[in-house]
Amino acid sequence: MKIGITCYPTYGGSGAVATELGIALAARGHEVHFISYEHPFRLPHFLPRVYFHEVSIGNYPLFEYPPYDLALAVRMHDVALAHELDLLHVHYAIPHATSAWIAKEMLREQGRALPVVTTLHGTDITIVGQDHSYQAITKFSIERSDRITAVSQWLKDETTRAFGCSDCPIEVIPNFVDPTVFDRARYGDALRQELGGGRPVLMHISNFRPVKRVVDVIRVFARVRAQQPCVLVMVGDGPDRHAAEEEARRLGVAAEVRFLGKIDTVAPLFAAADVYVFPSESESFGLSALEALASGVPVVAARVGGVPEVVRDGVTGALLPLGDVEGMAEAVRGFLDPSRWREASAAAAADARARFATGDVVAQYERLYADAMDGR
Ligand code: GMT
Secondary structure (H helix, E strand, C coil), X not given: CEEEEECCCCCCHHHHHHHHHHHHHXXXXXXXXXXXXXXXXXXXCCCCCEEEEECCCCCCCCXXXXXXXXXXXXXXXXXXXXXXXXXXXXXXXXXXXXXXXXXXXXXXXXXXXXXXXXXXXXXXXXXXXHCHHHHHHHHHHHHHXXXXXXXXXXXXXXXXXXXXXXXXXXXXXXCCEXXXXXXXXXXXXXXXXXXHCCCCEEEEECCCCHHHCHHHHHHHHHHHHCCCCCEEEEECCCCCHHHHXXXXXXXXXXXXXXXXXXXXXXXXXXXXXXXXXXXXXXXXXXXXXXXXXXXXXXXXEECCCCHHHCCCECCCEEEECCCCHHHHHXXXXXXXXXXXXXXXXXXXXXXXXXXXXXXXXXXXXXXXXXXXXXXX
């Protein structure tokens, strides 16, 4: 198949999933065309059968807000024609599903069909999509997609509730992880030693947006640190980094907290961690939690959104009420017991492979594409 993929190219789960999906599809023999304003951050520069088409936004002094959605629709239309795309798969509804619908309508006028698959990732439904400025167009664009997928059952239910969609059957296709990349056995102990100097390593990776509650990560760490030596590694950057750094200073643990900033290749870091701390106030799925599990790292998280579909409470991690930093600290301490850790680490890696391996999930997308192309 010849598949167009549009996503946000910068840091974020939806862009990571879309890019990994494109790479996996190309490895299975499909031709993949990424269409976005920047080179996706997880895309190596050259891969067979993978192409990148940059959307350039024509500017004019009149435009206080240059219309990216329209430039994207035109690029989708042009790429679909030039490369005879069979299908367009857009990740994150706003504005991608709307641009895809415009491109599809333009092509229809020219006697060409272009099935559109939209994957909902989370904040496109839970936050942005419910903002009054976007709600009607989000509902419209989702309903006009040929196929709609959501990354968790929770997100599917939330979409139906929020939009009252009667005419939008949603299929749940979960996010996935490459078990050969997120594999603890592949990386030695050197990085863990470097980061922790022999002490247990707690880790958090995100875009440090308010929804991630990075200050809670610091509070959990400070409570664990009060009982036993350990370090915390914070990976990523974003609006709440300063607040997290301040909290570490205020709680007297700044010397044991390392902020590494944004890092593209995170698999070796996960493999150097002992426990992953994930206290987000909302997550439709929690891709980084899955990557931690696959790397044999138990996850201590807030019981929100689709996280319980990923982390098995008491088996591969622990789920606590939102904001319960004391409970999360106690759960982290529990996993730092060596025999408990070994058991949970093995269960985490096995469960991630059994339920979320790339090959199985990509095959679900291939079936969905075939159905969409057949008009089924
Ligand atoms: O979390 C974010 O703000 C980024 C967002 C995105 O679209 O990149 O993440 C969402 O999609 C990820 C991939 O499907 C999910 O793993 C995240 O749980 C989801 N984030 C939220 O629901 C807050």
